[in-house]
Amino acid sequence: MLALVSPALLVILLLIVLPVGWLAWQSIYHDGFTLENYRRVFTEDIYWRSFALTFEISLAVTLIALLLGYPVAYLANSVPKGWSILILSLVVLPFWTSVLVRAYAWLALLQRTGVINQLLRYLDVTSEPLALVHNTFGTVVATVHILLPFMVLPLYATMQKIPNDLMQAGASLGASPSLTFVRVFLPLSLPGVLAGCTMVFVLCLGFYITPELLGGGRTVMVSMLVSRNVELYNQFGAASAVAVVLLASVLLIFAVVSRFISLDRILGQK
């Protein structure tokens, strides 16, 4: 068994553990031990603002993705197999397009001369083009689009395991469909909700291309500080410290969530 697993473990060691360790080391060692990089992260307010904004955006994206994703997963779960495959393929399809291309597609839709603004003006809904992009709004819209599958898939997997008999039992006892949903289905789907939300939230924390392209320069998320710090301080340590703090917050989130739901449920979607 160990012989079979060892190549995989070696790859993980070489490609994940060592680089991350090196990253952490650089953040505290530069011609001697130093906590200067961390002092900066914890005392200068640009870092606080960026972390706060990143968490706000991630929270908004997660909630919107949940509101949009839950009905989709529910529908996919309740229709015949052929239809559910179609729905899930539509959810997964955008995965085959690069994040960069999708960000530009949103630009074409949302900008001043974009499709949506043109349409609104044609229909006489607005007289001036709306500022839909180059701000936090545009960033959130595109990020929701990119992360939606990470919400739908765990939700669908959880819903699949809820036995249909339970719903029928509820109905036979006289409950209306909405009451069976609220009292039986919804509580049983909560592990999926938690799994999906954790995935989306954590992935969103590290988003880089989308805010960079659609944020108009004002939406400075943490990942952007990482790249900016390499340029600004001429050493990887300054950027590593930001990355380490971000990584630590992700691990903290997983630690908290794992008290409520087993981790392989989120990661392996069992």
Next chain:
Amino acid sequence: MTTKRDFGFGYALLGGSLGLFATTGIAAAAEQITFVSQGGAYQQAQTVAILDPSAKKLGITINQDSIPDAWPAIKTQVGSGKPIWDVVDTPTGYCLRGGEQGLIEKLDFSKIPNAAAMPEAYRNPYSVSYEFYSSVLAYSQKTFPKDAPNSWVDFWDVKKFPGRRALRNHPIATLEAALMADGVAPDKLYPLDVDRAFKKLEEIKPNITVWWTSGAQSAQLLNDGEVDMEMAWNGRVSAVAKEGAKVAFTYNQGILQSTSLCILKGAPNLETAVKFLNEAIDPVHQANLPLNIDYGPGNPKAFDTGVIKPERAAQLPSEPANAAKQALMSYAWWSSPAGEAAEKRWASFMQK
């Protein structure tokens, strides 16, 4: 410091490993160097105008590598003690900063006569100007068919010139523009009055729709009519105009910037690298560069060779008459502690 194309530094590591393959894959010729630039149409133009002719004349092999942002790779390569690259074409500020940090060789100008003949503002102890570009005021001719904005004072005047605006999300050249908008003459900018510049920027900030981060983005904004005027690099604007968009720019109060050639500390082929560096800034090779791309020669003597026709010269950022209208960027100032502090201040300005 400033790069014409901005990507993540993941590319740096990728570029580094590609370089490794490039140099090990080629059998040892008599003399060879590895030359690195930013790739794309720009490097293609250099190959035709400068690299191939130089290789032929010197009888050496020039292995090429390209990377959008060389700085992290320079640090990594020199830091490892065994650099693979010899000569790098990168924004002048990096050469200077690299020199100060011991990552770049100090040049012996007695071995580089072509550089010794150049004006002092075009070289420093670690590098020589290779090509020029300019951060100019570009505008839509649809919005401004006549009476177009012609200076940074106009750009700041939102009453006289209403419209959406974009600036680069970077202090370099932007602070210079702000000071010119506040009435500072282009040749009296340095040392920059950073407080005054940021104060002036606060004034225009509510009217800036986009703070762009990459050259491609600035081109897209202008091309799609997303903004009516912006600061952009001259080559990007002329490319958009060539595609048929109704856009134009002025060199008036442009900020003249350069990339320079420098040699990595401990470069594997130091002697050949110095020979190449001298050849690459030869006035005739340099004059051939703008025939292939919209960048100006780094060596001003190129304009005396007769290779560049007057009508072509008039379009180039470093042509003497155009250069006279612009501010020549002081990379020495930007590399100084005051410059670095100004760069750090930018992030908090953007977030407020």
